[in-house]
Amino acid sequence: MGPLYGGRFDKETVADGGQLDLEWLEETYKEFHREPELSTAEERTAERIIRELGYFKDWDVTTGIGGYGITAVLENGEGPTVLFRADFDGLPVAEKTDVDYKSKHSQLDAQGQRVPTMHACGHDHHTMSLLGAMRVLDGTRDRWSGTVVALFQPAEEASIGANGMISDGLGTKIPRPDVCLAQHIIAGPAGRVFTAPGPVMTSSTTIEITLYGRGAHASMPHRSVDPVVLAASTVMKLQTVVSREVPPNQFAVITVASVEAGKANNVIPDSAKISLSCRFYDEALRKKCVDSIKRVVRAEAMSMGAEREPSFKFVGMLGATNNSEEVFTTIRQNFDQAFAAESVDMEPWTASEDFPVLPRAFGAPYMLWTVGITPRWQWDRADKAGRLDIDIPTNHNPMFLPDLKTLPVGVRAAAVGVLSCLQRAWERPEDQADDSTYRPTAPTDQDIDEVAVETAGAD
Numbered sequence: 001m002g003p004l005y006g007g008r009f010d011k012e013t014v015a016d017g018g019q020l021d022l023e024w025l026e027e028t029y030k031e032f033h034r035e036p037e038l039s040t041a042e043e044r045t046a047e048r049i050i051r052e053l054g055y056f057k058d059w060d061v062t063t064g065i066g067g068y069g070i071t072a073v074l075e076n077g078e079g080p081t082v083l084f085r086a087d088f089d090g091l092p093v094a095e096k097t098d099v100d101y102k103s104k105h106s107q108l109d110a111q112g113q114r115v116p117t118m119h120a121c122g123h124d125h126h127t128m129s130l131l132g133a134m135r136v137l138d139g140t141r142d143r144w145s146g147t148v149v150a151l152f153q154p155a156e157e158a159s160i161g162a163n164g165m166i167s168d169g170l171g172t173k174i175p176r177p178d179v180c181l182a183q184h185i186i187a188g189p190a191g192r193v194f195t196a197p198g199p200v201m202t203s204s205t206t207i208e209i210t211l212y213g214r215g216a217h218a219s220m221p222h223r224s225v226d227p228v229v230l231a232a233s234t235v236m237k238l239q240t241v242v243s244r245e246v247p248p249n250q251f252a253v254i255t256v257a258s259v260e261a262g263k264a265n266n267v268i269p270d271s272a273k274i275s276l277s278c279r280f281y282d283e284a285l286r287k288k289c290v291d292s293i294k295r296v297v298r299a300e301a302m303s304m305g306a307e308r309e310p311s312f313k314f315v316g317m318l319g320a321t322n323n324s325e326e327v328f329t330t331i332r333q334n335f336d337q338a339f340a341a342e343s344v345d346m347e348p349w350t351a352s353e354d355f356p357v358l359p360r361a362f363g364a365p366y367m368l369w370t371v372g373i374t375p376r377w378q379w380d381r382a383d384k385a386g387r388l389d390i391d392i393p394t395n396h397n398p399m400f401l402p403d404l405k406t407l408p409v410g411v412r413a414a415a416v417g418v419l420s421c422l423q424r425a426w427e428r429p430e431d432q433a434d435d436s437t438y439r440p441t442a443p444t445d446q447d448i449d450e451v452a453v454e455t456a457g458a459d
Contacts, residue, residue, distance in 0.1 A: 036090025066164030079146025132411030188372025206316030
């Protein structure tokens with residue numbers, strides 16, 4: 001597989017035979033970066049993507065899937081079908097960078113409050129990587145055979161975008177993929193590409209717990225069952241689940257991310273709410289810890305004399321991202337050729353993703369890899385000073401900003417990944433061997449309860 005480079009139509013720096021205009025890449029990226037939109041409200045972003053897709057005359061474009069989801073399909077002879085996903089929603093974060101293309105955009109959130117928005121997780125970069133890879137693939141059709149599905153997904157940050165597209169009939173709108181791919185930018189040395197088989201991102205379980213007490217005048221605490229005290233004791237007791245019930249060689253995070261109780265300084269409220277964000281790589285351990293959380297919370301309520309049991313609402317559940325060994329082996333050898341020393345092993349990342357919902361719905365193997373976007377001078381200086389955790393902005397930080405030089409790296413990685421998978425045959429399940437389309441079913445209540453299929457909620 002030949003090298004892939006980005007250039008301003010420089011005939012000596014073409015992309016496997018297809019020219020990649022770096023000026024277009026940067027300017028279009030800046031457009032996306034200036035005006036990020038929140039999950040399920042990505043109307044202008046989707047319109048901008050659709051406008052770019054007008055460049056591709058032979059791709060079959062479908063819009064409005066599960067909200068603002070978009071697919072573009074290019075059939076180019078016999079061969080496997082490879083799906084590549086890019087997400088495009090932003091976050092309610094006020095950007096604090098000093099670039100001239102920083103976001104000054106704001107938008108009404110789900111509660112009707114106007115909030116600043118930012119591409120603090122790099123979804124604008126993901127979008128450009130896929131659009132750029134499409135140009136490479138479109139211009140090199142004489143060198144590969146098969147079908148490519150470019151999928152632009154909304155609402156990843158809300159953890160509902162992938163399921164929304166599946167539930168809206170994605171399987172009837174595109175050929176069934178044999179393999180699914182995605183990439184994500186991270187804080188790391190600019191241009192470095194990280195890959196690994198197995199679990200690379202955690203599952204996510206978000207739980208809202210309501211603790212019920214008995215309200216009273218603040219001067220008469222003996223007449224109450226104080227949910228504020230109950231919440232405080234519960235928060236502290238929950239810290240023992242990981243420290244005392246999880247084996248030291250296994251990974252688990254249980255974070256109490258918010259505590260809400262009371263509105264006045266002279267009123268003991270009758271309830272309190274705590275919200276938990278829990279992360280695991282192992283599903284059996286996840287279930288064990290959720291059981292432990294319920295036990296601890298109920299026991300604390302009983303110890304306070306609460307007359308009503310706490311309630312548990314699971315508002316966000318995602319499975320771990322578990323890369324296929326077969327897909328990893330197929331792609332890594334070509335990444336090593338394309339990126340040389342910059343193709344390295346990926347350390348497991350404790351964030352979570354809804355991308356695996358797509359390949360799991362189609363019964364296809366998959367892989368997600370990461371690309372470092374921190375300017376090298378900034379990374380090296382922080383590394384030398386031992387201040388990587390302090391000086392380097394991570395995803396979701398208001399200072400998170402990709403080095404523009406990594407845009408062609410993202411395109412190159414996406415194109416190499418797709419081309420790698422097009423060059424080999426993939427075994428399909430027997431019941432789908434002769435089907436060009438696959439019709440996945442929407443998750444049942446039992447699926448949701450067991451987290452066998454991931455759905456809903458904000459991460």
